Amino acid sequence: MRGIGAVVAAAAIGTASFASINAASSGEDLRSQLTFIAPAAAGGGWDAVAREMQQAQRANGIVNNTQVVNMPGAGGTIALGNLSVLEGDPSNILVGGTGLLAATIQYDSATTLDDVNPLALAVDEYDVIVVPEDSPYESLDDLVAAWKENPGAVPWTGGGSFDQLVITELALEAGIDPVDMTYISSDGGGEATQALLNGTAKASASGYPDSVDQIESGRLRPLALVAPEPVEEIDIPTARELGYDVTLSNWRILLGPPGVTEEQVDEQREIVMETLDTPEWAAAEERYSWTEHVLTGQELEDFLEEENTRIAELYEEMGQ
Numbered sequence: 001m002r003g004i005g006a007v008v009a010a011a012a013i014g015t016a017s018f019a020s021i022n023a024a025s026s027g028e029d030l031r032s033q034l035t036f037i038a039p040a041a042a043g044g045g046w047d048a049v050a051r052e053m054q055q056a057q058r059a060n061g062i063v064n065n066t067q068v069v070n071m072p073g074a075g076g077t078i079a080l081g082n083l084s085v086l087e088g089d090p091s092n093i094l095v096g097g098t099g100l101l102a103a104t105i106q107y108d109s110a111t112t113l114d115d116v117n118p119l120a121l122a123v124d125e126y127d128v129i130v131v132p133e134d135s136p137y138e139s140l141d142d143l144v145a146a147w148k149e150n151p152g153a154v155p156w157t158g159g160g161s162f163d164q165l166v167i168t169e170l171a172l173e174a175g176i177d178p179v180d181m182t183y184i185s186s187d188g189g190g191e192a193t194q195a196l197l198n199g200t201a202k203a204s205a206s207g208y209p210d211s212v213d214q215i216e217s218g219r220l221r222p223l224a225l226v227a228p229e230p231v232e233e234i235d236i237p238t239a240r241e242l243g244y245d246v247t248l249s250n251w252r253i254l255l256g257p258p259g260v261t262e263e264q265v266d267e268q269r270e271i272v273m274e275t276l277d278t279p280e281w282a283a284a285e286e287r288y289s290w291t292e293h294v295l296t297g298q299e300l301e302d303f304l305e306e307e308n309t310r311i312a313e314l315y316e317e318m319g320q
Helices: 004-012 016-024 045-060 074-085 098-106 140-149 161-174 189-197 208-217 260-278 278-287 297-317
Strands: 033-038 065-070 092-097 117-124 125-133 156-158 181-187 203-207 219-225 250-256 291-295
Touching: 033 045, 033 074, 045 065, 045 092, 045 250, 045 278, 074 092, 074 098, 074 250, 098 161, 098 208, 098 250, 098 278, 098 297, 117 260, 117 297, 125 140, 125 161, 125 189, 125 208, 125 250, 140 161, 140 219, 156 189, 156 291, 161 181, 161 203, 161 297, 189 203, 189 208, 203 208, 208 219, 250 260, 260 291, 291 297
Parallel strands: 033 065, 033 092, 156 181, 156 203
Antiparallel strands: 092 250, 117 250, 117 291, 125 203, 125 219
């Protein structure tokens, strides 16, 4: 898969989605027209961020005409590559996150976050470690004990590459070589839940919003929330509280294209910050169980550098 991000991104230029971005964005007045690019299909986390921002901007008159374009593929690197081609056009903003950063490493993408303009980190979404309701594992310690005894005999699943990184970090904390573990890839949280319920997998890490309905219905048993500190609205102990320092979060970021002026970048960032300060966005945070985590400027650059190092090391531990 190495290099696939660059190859597919180049091939995608000229498609209907890419053409629609150019047609919808003049780049002359950001308050007149703005396009959010979601680097995944409709219905996922990146798409939710883009559409909630669209609604917040419409409700508060922040931008006259906000559009959302979906551009899925290769973990988001297709859209990232296309954003870099929109050089000098500030009327496009890409939604990204931990998974996008991970994909640039996993696929050795020719375009990375260093090639675009990080505008602002917005929120964190946390994974939850769950097992089926009838699982013999009553606690995270129970699960880890069985896992350590025979790493390959406790198959895990997750809704995407980010979830696999979380499981890898837990394995390292538990003293398990990630190369020895069994991971069953699922396409989204719903498929991961089915793998648990039909017995294909014994445990899962997936986004809390993807799992909360099954937890509340009693079909899944939550063992730990993967968060740096307890979340008031979520009555699940953190992995760190239980003795496992696993804190990787699925953060969401807004990115602008390269080649724009400093004044245009400032205006893009101001529009994003105004959107994050609306009651509609606050309602979206509550609805999706997002935790506010706003970073800009040097703090954001330092954060991204640390996350890049952390995720690259996890891939090395996985043997990838």
